[in-house]
Amino acid sequence: MSLSPTLCTLLKDYRVWQNTRRLRIGERWVNTDRLFTQSNGEPIYPDTVTEWFAKFLKRHDLPKVTLHSLRHTNATLMIAEGVDICTVSKRLGHANTSITLDVYAHALKTKDSDAADKLDAVLAVR
Secondary structure (H helix, E strand, O other), X not given: OOOOHHHXXXXXXXXXXXXXXXXXXXXXXXXXXXXXXXXXXXXXXXXHHHHHHHHHHHHOOOOOOOHHHHHHHHHHHHHHOOOOHHHHHHHHOOOOHHHHHHHXXXXXXXXXXXXXXXXXXXXXXO
């Protein structure tokens, strides 16, 4: 899967920060193959990320949403921007496009309305 240049930069910056942390704590660092870890290098538990996210939202007075809802937002935005359904499905890790079509039918209805408007503009008598 391709990553945007912005995301690559953010991940590289994070890795630099993490390496600085690793050097600072020395032998107490636990080497793993993970990018996102506890402060000592050990793997983090998935629930930890969920807790961090909830605290972040509260600290910044943002609406309460779940990490999973961000996944839906991501997919809906890709569809709204015209990314083909096969690509959206693959990026989401769906086994087949029918799953994506079922879950994101609401976003596709908007695209259908756009298609009708564009066709109308092409066929309009001038």
